[in-house]
Amino acid sequence: MRQFTAVVNPTAGGATSAAALLGVARLLREAGAGLETEYSRSLPHARELARRAGQRGRVVLAVGGDGMAGGIGGALSGTGALLGLVPAGRGNDFARALELPTGPSELAALLLRGEPRSVDTIEVTSAVHDRTVVLGSVYAGVDALANHHANNARLLRGTASYYAGALRAVAGWRATRYRVTVDGAEHAFTGYTVVAANSGYYGFNRLIAPSARVDDGLLEVVMIHEAPRRLFFTLMNELGTGAHVRRPQVRVLRGREVRIEADRSVPYGADGEVEAVLPVTARVLPGALRVLAP
The missing domain is CATH 2.60.200.40 (Tumour Suppressor Smad4)
Known part of the structure; x- marks a missing residue:
């Protein structure tokens, strides 16, 4: 069973992010998965939290919009760590490009049993x-x-x-x-x-x-x-x-x-x-x- 670490920014769309995570978190725990939540102070701090969780072999959940997804995904790029997205932003454009499900039950099923997929990133x-x-x-x-x-x-x-x-x-x-x-x-x-x-x-x-x-x-x-x-x-x-x-x-x-x-x-x-x-x-x-x- 996969073990997850959710990284959330409580100051940037915090209420929306918390609500999005809540429904998915309940389903993950009911299925027997481990889930811990880390609250970031900034995007650089979110990247640091993500790298630490990835080094521990946990699936890192980026909870938020494209800024959080891009920051955490960028931090995990090239490390072999596994990323999951819980879309909770204004645009959620990368999640849309990946054709992620929007319902909590479908998203939780993907996080629990989905196969990892390799995607490109951009070095800036x-x-x-x-x-x-x-x-x-x-x-x-x-x-x-x-x-x-x-x-x-x-x-x-x-x-x-x-x-x-x-x-x-x-x-x-x-x-x-x-x-x-x-x-x-x-x-x-x-x-x-x-x-x-x-x-x-x-x-x-x-x-x-x-x-x-x-x-x-x-x-x-x-x-x-x-x-x-x-x-x-x-x-x-x-x-x-x-x-x-x-x-x-x-x-x-x-x-x-x-x-x-x-x-x-x-x-x-x-x-x-x-x-x-x-x-x-x-x-x-x-x-x-x-x-x-x-």
């Missing part, structure tokens, strides 16, 4: 931040600015906060000249953003990279070129279905290593948590993480 390096590893995507441009505004919104939550953040970001955005190097080949353009995607989803269930797969050893590189603001908002709406990739203003490449640079100070993010400015390099780590998923 920049001049400002030490090397870190994330799961879903690295994005540089107006979406990173929108995510910053959404995370700092006081009155709005969930999708509403992201849309409000996007409006604020686009309203003040000025054209950026990007230089994107994919596996040694350089591509220059003026536009809004560059996304290096392991998961197809980001930004609260937006399908930014419809062809991305979490286990193919490649990153999907989505570049959104300059366009009138009205058309850009149309593109944003099309992110719900992935139809934006058919627009001439959108270019999609694939590769193992992506370097993103710009002609001015442009923010980038990763899994909703890492915030810094370009340049940044994202490199896929094929099959580096073992996770309980269909």
Whole structure:
């Protein structure tokens, strides 16, 4: 019988995380599994707790949203430890890419009896931040600015906060000249953003990279070129279905290593948590993480 350690951040969506864990925890214990809960003080502390639990041979449960999943999954990448996800965030985009069940009974059954699956992770390096590893995507441009505004919104939550953040970001955005190097080949353009995607989803269930797969050893590189603001908002709406990739203003490449640079100070993010400015390099780590998923 598997032994689990759940890592929860009590200050970031704590009530939601506790509620999500409660139903699953009861089912795990009723089945005879061992479950302990660790409360983190910060994302670096959550990573430390996860590594310790993994070294003890326990299945580490990341309880929260994409930031918690990415932080803990990144910490376990390359260690051989086994990750389970209990989605409890605003977006849960990586859980959606894995097609995890949403009901407590189905999720508990997967955690108890599911077969480990190997998925890719993303190594992120920049001049400002030490090397870190994330799961879903690295994005540089107006979406990173929108995510910053959404995370700092006081009155709005969930999708509403992201849309409000996007409006604020686009309203003040000025054209950026990007230089994107994919596996040694350089591509220059003026536009809004560059996304290096392991998961197809980001930004609260937006399908930014419809062809991305979490286990193919490649990153999907989505570049959104300059366009009138009205058309850009149309593109944003099309992110719900992935139809934006058919627009001439959108270019999609694939590769193992992506370097993103710009002609001015442009923010980038990763899994909703890492915030810094370009340049940044994202490199896929094929099959580096073992996770309980269909």
